[in-house]
């Protein structure tokens with residue numbers, strides 16, 4: 156594909172054609188990171204880290220810069236203690252939140268399948284009672300994966316749906332309950348309050364459950380993703396990010412900015428619309444893809 | 448954030464310069480660095496930013512500073528004018544076919560807001576005395592048809608569907624025949640979300656285009672899109688020759704630099720702005736407002752406009 160090749164060529168040019176490590180090299184590296192949505196601030200931070208590391212390792216050869224840089228980024232992504240996505244204790248309740256259209260409902264279908272395959276008893280709660288046909292969409296995923304979906308009718312109170320689902324999950328001794336939520340922009344105070352209400356119900360009704368709060372981010376999103384992560388994190392203490400739509404040409408570089416500004420690990424990635432298009436996040440692969 | 452302080456930084460960069468003379472090359476360069484950062488933070492594409500900065504720098508050097516402005520404000524004024532010019536200076540409306548039905552086709556990435564926008568357009572058109580028909584050409588996404596039906600019902604606009612076992616090309620063709628028979632003067636085709644690099648699905652859109660010859664193909668673009676917006680727009684445009692863009696989710700707090708990128712690479716106008724999930728949340732698009740939103744300096748700009 157043309158776009159990808161363009162970028163690959165550029166990187167190879169960059170690291171092969173320069174005789175020495177100079178400002179021009181760093182400028183071009185900056186350009187690559189910016190076009191991957193890493194953002195200006197994080198790009199500058201990364202380049203400073205790179206310069207420091209090059210000094211420590213006494214690197215003189217241009218060809219080594221790329222490897223050093225990958226190490227720097229990978230280290231940044233992995234140095235915090237982010238355990239991979241897994242169900243460690245049951246029951247677990249997984250809340251899936253995010254702005255409109257990022258891939259919450261689809262990711263829930265994929266996650267449900269994965270957890271079921273891992274041997275868990277899984278249930279889904281249709282907590283999006285607002286979006287047109289959101290419940291029907293989730294039911295299709297329930298059918299596809301053979302996972303029961305607890306739902307009420309469109310327009311009902313999401314907190315009530317989650318309440319019901321928790322009782323049902325307890326009665327059926329479900330291992331993992333996954334809750335869909337309506338897409339909401341983080342700057343909508345009333346919608347964020349509605350989310351807080353759902354969380355209060357969970358605290359009250361399911362204190363014994365392990366909580367996982369996944370923020371879904373669309374890899375195509377630019378710098379606004381940082382704001383999304385910040386505000387949702389204040390409202391809901393996110394435990395991990397699901398980065399979707401990485402099958403496009405967007406790099407999702409903004410998660411580097413989120414990683415450097417907030418302490419939230421990426422746990423899963425979405426690479427398509429099918430049930431199997433879900434992968435555990437791998438920092439090494441991610442960094443490779445950033446350069447390819 | 449770089450943004451909040453762009454105005455301050457520009458003022459700061461010029462604080463030494465007290466006289467009201469001409470803008471010097473050095474001063475302009477200093478200011479342009481701040482402008483560049485601001486545009487990048489707003490997600491304007493890197494290449495678009497580069498070209499823009501070059502152009503503005505050229506214009507600004509040597510320009511006289513207006514009596515009522517500081518040099519910093521003078522630069523902002525020039526930047527804003529050029530940005531507005533790039534966004535397109537006037538509103539461009541949807542065009543109707545000389546003989547009905549007018550066919551509008553939505554296209555865009557997954558989750559951009561196509562289906563919702565179909566409902567919004569249906570609502571506006573109906574209000575303006577048209578008899579629109581919504582058409583469910585998304586046979587892939589779970590419950591996409593049902594979603595369009597719910598949306599259609601909310602705005603009281605009929606929805607044409609043939610289920611998910613018929614090809615979108617056939618559905619589009621039948622829908623047009625249906626519209627002619629039942630006097631629907633605007634046909635709005637909802638299509639499945641697709642990646643711009645998905646050749647099979649892009650081919651499908653081309654076939655729909657060939658089959659029903661839409662008056663307008665509208666790219667629905669999420670205002671939060673980052674640097675990749677140019678690739679998306681370039682691909683959709685080169686494959687389909689889009690007529691315009693509808694920008695969605697502008698009710699968020701994104702600066703929306705993608706709007707500028709898309710405009711710059713395709714030259715196609717942005718025809719509508721969507722500002723919420725409700726089916727009335729659609730507005731005409733004002734290029735000048737978008738320019739100041741991208742710059743993140745609404746207040747400063749209104750001060751300058753008064754000057």
Ligand SMILES: Nc1nc2c(ncn2[C@@H]2O[C@H](COP(=O)(O)OP(=O)(O)OP(=O)(O)O)[C@@H](O)[C@H]2O)c(=O)[nH]1
Nearest residue numbers: 255256257258259260261338400425426427557558
């Ligand atoms: N290409 C691609 N498309 C995806 C991916 N994940 C989700 N989608 C598509 O993105 C669109 C939106 O997905 P949804 O799961 O409905 O998103 P959502 O966040 O639940 O949306 P709302 O509930 O409306 O806020 C659908 O067309 C999905 O098929 C992915 O990883 N890759």
Ligand SMILES: Nc1nc2c(ncn2[C@@H]2O[C@H](COP(=O)(O)OP(=O)(O)OP(=O)(O)O)[C@@H](O)[C@H]2O)c(=O)[nH]1
Nearest residue numbers: 255256557558559560561562563640696721722723
């Ligand atoms: N806040 C806000 N949400 C919007 C706007 N336009 C659409 N949405 C929401 O974005 C999500 C996706 O909208 P859809 O209309 O389903 O998008 P689509 O492009 O048809 O999605 P696919 O068919 O899956 O590709 C839904 O939750 C919509 O309610 C808008 O202007 N503002």
Ligand SMILES: [Mg+2]
Nearest residue numbers: 259260283289
């Ligand atoms: Mg959903």
Ligand SMILES: [Mg+2]
Nearest residue numbers: 561562585591
């Ligand atoms: Mg749709």
